[in-house]
Amino acid sequence: MSKILVIAEHLNGKLNPSTARAVSAAAAVKGEAIDVLVLADNVDAIAAEAARIEGVSKVLTIARAENAHPLAAVLAPQVAKAAAGYSHVFFPSTTFGKDVAPRAAALLGVAQVSDVMSVESAHTFKRPIYAGNAIVTVEANPAHAVVATIRTASWPAAATGANSAPVEAVSVDAALPTHTRFVNLQQGKSDRPDLQSASKVVSGGRGVGSKENFEIIFKLADKIGAAVGASRAAVDAGYVPNELQVGQTGKIIAPELYLAFGISGAIQHLTGIKDAGTIVAINKDGEAPIFEIADIGLVGDLFKLIPDIEQAL
Amino acid sequence: MKILVGYKRVVDFNVRIQVKPDGTGVMTDGVKLSANPFDDIALEEALRLREKGIATEVVVVGIGPADLTAHLRNGLAMGANRAIHVVTADEVQPLTAARTLLKLVEKEQPELVILGKQAIDDDANQTGQMLAALWDRPQATFASKVEIADGKATVTREVDAGLETIEAQLPAVITTDLRLNEPRFIKLPDIMKAKSKPIDTIEFGSLGVEAHDQLKTTQYAAPPKRSKGVMVKDAAELVAALKQKGLL
Ligand SMILES: Cc1cc2nc3c(=O)[nH]c(=O)nc-3n(C[C@H](O)[C@H](O)[C@H](O)COP(=O)(O)OP(=O)(O)OC[C@H]3O[C@@H](n4cnc5c(N)ncnc54)[C@H](O)[C@@H]3O)c2cc1C
Ligand SMILES: Nc1ncnc2c1ncn2[C@@H]1O[C@H](COP(=O)(O)O)[C@@H](O)[C@H]1O
Numbered sequence: 001m002s003k004i005l006v007i008a009e010h011l012n013g014k015l016n017p018s019t020a021r022a023v024s025a026a027a028a029v030k031g032e033a034i035d036v037l038v039l040a041d042n043v044d045a046i047a048a049e050a051a052r053i054e055g056v057s058k059v060l061t062i063a064r065a066e067n068a069h070p071l072a073a074v075l076a077p078q079v080a081k082a083a084a085g086y087s088h089v090f091f092p093s094t095t096f097g098k099d100v101a102p103r104a105a106a107l108l109g110v111a112q113v114s115d116v117m118s119v120e121s122a123h124t125f126k127r128p129i130y131a132g133n134a135i136v137t138v139e140a141n142p143a144h145a146v147v148a149t150i151r152t153a154s155w156p157a158a159a160t161g162a163n164s165a166p167v168e169a170v171s172v173d174a175a176l177p178t179h180t181r182f183v184n185l186q187q188g189k190s191d192r193p194d195l196q197s198a199s200k201v202v203s204g205g206r207g208v209g210s211k212e213n214f215e216i217i218f219k220l221a222d223k224i225g226a227a228v229g230a231s232r233a234a235v236d237a238g239y240v241p242n243e244l245q246v247g248q249t250g251k252i253i254a255p256e257l258y259l260a261f262g263i264s265g266a267i268q269h270l271t272g273i274k275d276a277g278t279i280v281a282i283n284k285d286g287e288a289p290i291f292e293i294a295d296i297g298l299v300g301d302l303f304k305l306i307p308d309i310e311q312a313l
Numbered sequence: 314m315k316i317l318v319g320y321k322r323v324v325d326f327n328v329r330i331q332v333k334p335d336g337t338g339v340m341t342d343g344v345k346l347s348a349n350p351f352d353d354i355a356l357e358e359a360l361r362l363r364e365k366g367i368a369t370e371v372v373v374v375g376i377g378p379a380d381l382t383a384h385l386r387n388g389l390a391m392g393a394n395r396a397i398h399v400v401t402a403d404e405v406q407p408l409t410a411a412r413t414l415l416k417l418v419e420k421e422q423p424e425l426v427i428l429g430k431q432a433i434d435d436d437a438n439q440t441g442q443m444l445a446a447l448w449d450r451p452q453a454t455f456a457s458k459v460e461i462a463d464g465k466a467t468v469t470r471e472v473d474a475g476l477e478t479i480e481a482q483l484p485a486v487i488t489t490d491l492r493l494n495e496p497r498f499i500k501l502p503d504i505m506k507a508k509s510k511p512i513d514t515i516e517f518g519s520l521g522v523e524a525h526d527q528l529k530t531t532q533y534a535a536p537p538k539r540s541k542g543v544m545v546k547d548a549a550e551l552v553a554a555l556k557q558k559g560l561l
Contacts, residue, residue: 308548
């Protein structure tokens, strides 16, 4: 029978919602247990949050000063040791999971399944390749553990609240390297909803034209309680910081509503929004490829249309 | 300081990939192949470090079929000193790529290995992390800024929360993100010069790379299509439609 270990992602003492999404994927394996592993310096608050996620059997914690920041070189050897006895080790496919999972997989000597979209059976998964232009079914050998990252946009977050799984401190005998040091994290400060879990996202592209102009995107987002996203072109041009990038190499998101202003719809961008409920495209070029996948399209100048939209709200 | 750069050939990023009707693969006949965009960025970064006098030699590495030579020549034309071609006709999954790169690392003793953060064909995003694990050295993935001084790399990384800076003692593995730099264009005279630069050819089988259980791909399918949407004529109609759907 399968036993799944889900590696918790957290920041500033709070569990990231990506963890509950990875738990959903773990539940789809239909195994006998889903344990969550919390690696941190102060584990208690994070573990308590993880214990409330429905479907979690047990929360394991490794509290060490070295785990204060998520350095892959430090975390991976602990994960590899803690993985003993598990048939599956799941990470969210966020920058955290993408950084740590392959390092752990290599220590375990197993291939990794990246960006799991669906679990077909305990060892068969679907995942996207070529920026989502093809979906492959892959089979891992059941003879050893499956290490996988979970494409968070494909999975709802497992419910939180009713559960109270036991929390257990574990110790692993892993030598931790000192060759890598955390220096700092420049975190975008914002009171807006988080891009990766927001139900509404307002996004701007090169068509917005400047950092100053982007204010109208932020204003509209605030009016409707949405998170803000951007195309790579908008980030490259310095209109907004990198963490707002949506797409193949940015964030893959699945809001209920995605409003794209001045974004042409390159495949690398579209792969990040394919799972959105309703996609709205506003572009002055009626031939823009984004209209091919938009549920609702409106041709026109965004600088005229945004005030009109606000008025109509 | 010697730098090893991963230089994978992939289907060009502008090609819209189609799945074969029988689900056995994607259509690659006659499509344009190019360097993985992240690998061009990796090579560019290595060349800049050489131009700053920090690196002395830049070696591009390709693991793949016999006809990879022309592709590696592009890396040489861009400015690499030499190339290593590990020849194999088989599919190279990330763990195999990492184990192969480790063999080359043991041979070449570079102080820095720069790879792309992901290959845009398999979108795996694994090889650099795996190499760093097997080599037991630091990794700095998703780099948007790299500074080398005093035997250390200070790397700014694009993470979901923002920009993270870490310090890694050399030797180390760095994987590139899009905003690290803008790769230079290859100039015609450099293509001529590249013809005389050396390419080491190594048979994959001669390296003694440990085999592992590969992931088996059993089916390729086209992604689910979104149904065709509607066009509205103005903002009022748009807002009405969204309100009707309960989205506003
Ligand atoms: C390896 C690789 C990875 C990539 N990853 C990503 C990724 O993760 N995310 C991503 O987004 N891109 C990514 N890209 C880049 C992608 O290919 C496109 O270049 C990018 O998405 C274009 O951004 P854009 O639509 O904002 O700009 P453009 O393509 O320049 O489009 C701007 C649009 O704005 C419209 N416009 C201009 N003015 C107005 C106005 N006043 N009102 C209304 N509309 C207006 C124009 O008609 C045009 O359609 C990647 C590329 C590569 C090679
Ligand atoms: N066959 C290969 N030849 C050369 N470099 C490779 C190969 N496979 C992977 N790499 C390197 O590893 C990076 C990440 O690839 P991947 O893990 O497949 O997404 C690429 O950008 C390359 O730098």
